Every structure is written in C-alpha cells, then in structure tokens.
Amino acid sequence: MNEYVDLNHSILIVDDQESIHEDFRKVLMQEEEKSPELESLKTEILEISDEKSLLPDYELDSAFQGKEALARVKRAGKKSQRYALCFMDVRMPPGWDGIETIGRIWEVDPDIQVVICTAYADYSWEDIYKEFGPRESLVFLRKPFDSTEVRQLASTMTQKWNLMQQARLKMDQLEELVHQRTEKLEEAHEKIRQYNEQLEQMLDERTRELIRSERQAVVGQMVQGIVHNLNNPLMSSSMSAAIIRKALNDFSAKEYKSAEEELDECRSVVENVLGKLSYIEKSNSKMNKMTSSLLTKSRSDISEKRETVDLNDLVRRELDFLQADYVFKHDVEKTIVLDKRPLPVNMVPGEIAQVFQNLVRNAIDAMHGMAKPSLSIHTFPDGKWVRLKVTDSGPGIADTNIDKIFSPFFTTKTTIRENGEKSDEPTGTGLGLWMCQEILENLGGSIEAENSPEHGAIFTVTIPATTERT
Numbered sequence: 001m002n003e004y005v006d007l008n009h010s011i012l013i014v015d016d017q018e019s020i021h022e023d024f025r026k027v028l029m030q031e032e033e034k035s036p037e038l039e040s041l042k043t044e045i046l047e048i049s050d051e052k053s054l055l056p057d058y059e060l061d062s063a064f065q066g067k068e069a070l071a072r073v074k075r076a077g078k079k080s081q082r083y084a085l086c087f088m089d090v091r092m093p094p095g096w097d098g099i100e101t102i103g104r105i106w107e108v109d110p111d112i113q114v115v116i117c118t119a120y121a122d123y124s125w126e127d128i129y130k131e132f133g134p135r136e137s138l139v140f141l142r143k144p145f146d147s148t149e150v151r152q153l154a155s156t157m158t159q160k161w162n163l164m165q166q167a168r169l170k171m172d173q174l175e176e177l178v179h180q181r182t183e184k185l186e187e188a189h190e191k192i193r194q195y196n197e198q199l200e201q202m203l204d205e206r207t208r209e210l211i212r213s214e215r216q217a218v219v220g221q222m223v224q225g226i227v228h229n230l231n232n233p234l235m236s237s238s239m240s241a242a243i244i245r246k247a248l249n250d251f252s253a254k255e256y257k258s259a260e261e262e263l264d265e266c267r268s269v270v271e272n273v274l275g276k277l278s279y280i281e282k283s284n285s286k287m288n289k290m291t292s293s294l295l296t297k298s299r300s301d302i303s304e305k306r307e308t309v310d311l312n313d314l315v316r317r318e319l320d321f322l323q324a325d326y327v328f329k330h331d332v333e334k335t336i337v338l339d340k341r342p343l344p345v346n347m348v349p350g351e352i353a354q355v356f357q358n359l360v361r362n363a364i365d366a367m368h369g370m371a372k373p374s375l376s377i378h379t380f381p382d383g384k385w386v387r388l389k390v391t392d393s394g395p396g397i398a399d400t401n402i403d404k405i406f407s408p409f410f411t412t413k414t415t416i417r418e419n420g421e422k423s424d425e426p427t428g429t430g431l432g433l434w435m436c437q438e439i440l441e442n443l444g445g446s447i448e449a450e451n452s453p454e455h456g457a458i459f460t461v462t463i464p465a466t467t468e469r470t
C-alpha cells in the first residue's frame with residue numbers, strides 16, 4: 001500500500017441517486033478490520049485473491065447535483081486537495097446535466113479525469129467529442145457497472161492524473177534548470193563579450209604602440225645614417241681649418257726679403273684662406289641642413305597629430321634621408337616621378353613616412369645581390385585619391401605568397417641571425433606591410449601589391465585626397 005502514500009487518490013462521485021454513491025463505495029473502499037489469517041485461508045481454499053486488497057486507499061466524496069460538484073471542486077482546489085478523478089452521472093434533474101457540469105468543472109480544474117456514467121443514449125460519443133474535442137481525460141462507463149471495470153478505471157485514471165502531475169513537476173524543474181543554465185550562459189556570454197572588447201582594445205593599443213616604436217626605430221636608423229653622412233662635410237671643414245692654420249703659421253714664420261715679397265705672399269695666403277673658408281661655409285651649411293631636417297623629421301615622426309601635408313614634399317624629404325643608405329645612394333638606379341601638382345593628404349606625417357620607408361626598404365631587400373637594381377617612385381592624383389606607386393626590378397612576389405604578405409609576421413627574410421653570425425642577407429619580422437595596411441585602412445585608404453608583367457613587384461598606396469588646410 002505504501003507505493004500510493006504520496007499519491008492523490010481523491011475521487012468525486014457525482015450522481016443524483018443516493019444508492020449509486022453506496023455502490024461506488026462498496027466497489028472502491030476496502031473492508032475494514034480484515035483478518036490476515038482469514039484472507040490467506042480464503043485465498044488458499046478458493047484459489048483467488050481479493051481484488052479489493054490491491055486497491056489504494058481512495059478518498060471518496062459525493063455530490064448529488066452539478067452545482068454542488070463544482071463547488072466541491074473549487075473548495076478542494078483552494079485547499080490544495082484537488083480531485084484526481086470524477087465519476088459523473090449524465091442525467092441529474094432538476095440541475096445541470098453531467099456534460100454541462102464537466103464543462104464547468106474543467107474551467108476550474110482542467111486536469112481532473114472524468115468517467116461519464118450513463119445508461120441512456122442521450123449523449124453519444126460523437127456528441128461529447130463535438131462538445132469537448134479530443135480529450136484523453138474523459139472515458140465512458142455504461143450502467144449497470146461492472147465492479148472490476150470501475151476499479152480498473154479508478155486505478156488507471158487516478159494514476160494517469162498523478163503521472164501527469166509528476167511529468168509537469170519534472171517539466172517545471174527542467175524549465176527552471178534550463179532557465180538557470182540560460183542565465184549562466186548569458187552571464188558567461190556577457191563576460192566573454194567584455195573580455196573580447198578589452199582584448200580588442202588592448203590589441204588596438206598594442207598595434208598603435210608597435211607602429212609608434214617601429215617608427216622610432218626607423219628614426220634611429222636614420223640618425224645613424226645621417227651621423228655617418230655628417231662625417232664628409234665635417235672632415236672637409238676641419239681639413240680646411242687645418243690648412244688655413246698651416247698657411248697662416250707658414251706665413252708668419254717665413255722671413256721676407258722685402259715688404260713687397262711679404263705683401264705678395266700675404267695676398268696669396270689670403271686667397272688660399274678665402275677659398276678654404278668658403279669650403280668651410282659650404283660644409284657648415286650642408287651640416288646645418290642635415291641637422292635641421294633631421295630635427296624636423298624626428299619631431300614630425302614622433303608627433304601623433306594629423307596634418308595636411310603635400311605627399312610630394314614628404315616623399316622628397318624621405319628620399320633625402322634615404323641618401324644615408326649606401327645601397328640606395330650608390331647601387332640603385334632611381335626613377336622618381338612626382339606629380340607637378342601638390343597632392344594634399346591629411347594624416348600623421350610620420351605614418352606616411354613609415355609606409356614609404358617600409359616599401360622602399362622591401363624593394364631594396366628584394367633586389368639584394370642583383371646586378372642592376374632599379375627602383376621607380378611615382379606619385380599622382382586619381383579623382384578623390386592620391387596615389388603612390390613603388391616599383392622594383394626584383395624577383396616579384398611568389399604567387400603562393402601574394403595573399404599572405406599583409407599578414408602579421410609573414411616574412412620570407414631571415415628572422416634571427418643564428419649565433420650572432422654576420423651576414424648581409426636582409427632580415428625582417430614580417431610586420432612592415434601589416435603596419436602599412438593598418439595605417440592606411442585607418443585613414444580610409446588602402447595598399448595593394450601586384451607583380452609587374454616585366455619583372456619585380458608594384459606596391460600601390462591609395463590615400464584620400466583632402467581639401468582641408470591646417
């Protein structure tokens with residue numbers, strides 16, 4: 001019997017005849033105070049077991065009219081002691097008939113299982129189907145009843161009600177679980193989104209830092225080159241000074257026979273000194289130009305401020321600095337075609353310098369070891385755009401690499417010198433073109449690479465032209 005303890009076995013019997021209620025009670029209720037010995041003896045002798053002993057403890061309630069039945073269902077609902085099953089008579093004068101009562105009961109408690117008990121053919125199954133539609137919680141029982149049939153129906157229908165509740169509970173629990181999981185997933189998703197945002201921000205900052213530090217490194221290289229280039233005018237200046245000193249010393253140490261001789265010597269020394277002084281002046285002005293343009297470049301390369309500048313001016317200035325590169329200066333044959341019109345662009349000057357330097361450096365690297373390296377630099381306007389083309393006579397870009405060259409860290413150059421081994425092979429980190437792309441895309445511009453039909457690679461930089469002045 002224990003298996004039924006937590007289950008609901010409340011049954012409502014609705015019939016206008018008192019005797020019917022009695023019949024149900026006899027069929028569904030267990031006899032009280034049964035003697036177990038007598039029961040087992042009965043089973044042994046008659047070889048049957050009492051069906052009733054298999055019954056759960058039903059709680060039976062009675063209603064004699066439809067309205068009373070509805071009131072009981074409502075009350076039971078309020079007390080959370082709902083009925084699992086209702087045996088419903090059809091004809092119950094003078095009140096509602098069974099069909100109307102069922103309809104009203106289901107409005108209050110749609111879970112209740114119903115067995116319609118009727119002896120009359122006043123409602124066919126089709127009528128009831130039309131009334132309620134397909135309902136699996138409704139079955140027919142013809143009067144007069146067969147007691148086994150009543151017990152079976154009571155047992156199956158109450159069990160069905162209980163299973164339905166359990167399934168609903170499980171469903172609710174599952175829904176709650178799903179709800180909790182969904183909330184957790186949403187939380188996790190939100191966290192991931194925030195992390196992503198932070199990561200993107202960090203990546204952005206790092207990229208900018210990298211571009212900045214790379215630019216500073218380029219400036220550093222330039223400084224080395226310039227210092228090297230300062231040597232020539234400096235040497236010629238100091239040599240001229242030494243010559244002047246020697247000429248003056250010789251002049252003052254020499255013994256002159258006559259004042260005339262001394263005057264002639266003096267004139268020749270003055271001429272010599274003037275010549276050397278003009279050398280010194282030239283060298284000084286060369287050095288002056290170098291240092292002041294170096295100052296401008298390092299200042300503008302470090303500045304992060306956008307300015308409107310003429311692309312041609314920038315290219316010219318960068319070409320000056322490239323003179324510091326021995327190979328560029330002496331070995332590479334250069335064709336420079338800068339458009340006659342000014343090509344104004346609005347950007348950080350150091351950034352375009354960085355793009356230019358990267359492209360020229362790549363071209364020089366690509367032509368490393370070639371007999372007649374040649375490089376052409378071309379600027380021109382194109383509608384709303386300003387373009388810069390750098391073409392070299394190197395081997396060009398392998399077809400398999402053309403899609404990869406703008407990816408960070410893609411390089412075909414030596415990355416690290418093994419054991420500090422000295423070699424003049426070009427080295428690279430594979431960040432140059434990626435940085436160029438970052439800089440240009442940030443401006444609404446672009447960079448493209450292609451192979452020239454004759455030989456070498458062509459890089460085309462496109463920058464939005466500006467009409468703004470700063």
Ligand SMILES: Nc1ncnc2c1ncn2[C@@H]1O[C@H](COP(=O)(O)OP(=O)(O)OP(=O)(O)O)[C@@H](O)[C@H]1O
Pocket residue numbers: 358362363366392394395396397401405406410411412413427428429430431432433434456457
């Ligand atoms: N003018 C060119 N001709 C042939 N290949 C080129 C040329 N420019 C770039 N490449 C190819 O693209 C690769 C990537 O160039 P990128 O400038 O991004 O990096 P890197 O020059 O190798 O290293 P880094 O610029 O960081 O010092 C190069 O290693 C090279 O294989």
Ligand SMILES: [Mg+2]
Pocket residue numbers: 358361362428431432433
């Ligand atoms: Mg490079």
